[in-house]
Amino acid sequence: MKYLVLVAFVAILGSLGSALYFMMQDGRNGRAKSSNMARALGFRVGFSILLFLCILGAWKMGWIQPTGIQAGQ
Incomplete structure (x- = not known):
């Protein structure tokens, strides 16, 4: 994924x-x-959106985990 x-x-x-x-x-x-x-520029915008959606999908499927400060702290 990296x-x-x-x-x-x-x-x-x-x-x-x-x-x-x-x-x-x-x-x-x-x-x-x-x-x-x-x-x-259109390719850049489209590819950026695709990358964001892929990262969001990987997070939803559990393939990647967020790190850092937890919510509420």
């Missing part, structure tokens, strides 16, 4: 870096640049 989360974070950061590259790229065609950037 490796899956690590790979997901790397993919999210890679997508964010890709969007930054497309934003900073000096392209003659502004529409293509913004389309690529929007696609990369």
Whole structure:
């Protein structure tokens, strides 16, 4: 599970870096640049939501346990 989360974070950061590259790229065609950037940001948002849902599902199934301060203390 740890490796899956690590790979997901790397993919999210890679997508964010890709969007930054497309934003900073000096392209003659502004529409293509913004389309690529929007696609990369959309992938990042979608993948972040998927990661959150997977972590929530793993917690509900008992595969992972929360740690830290207990509720009510």
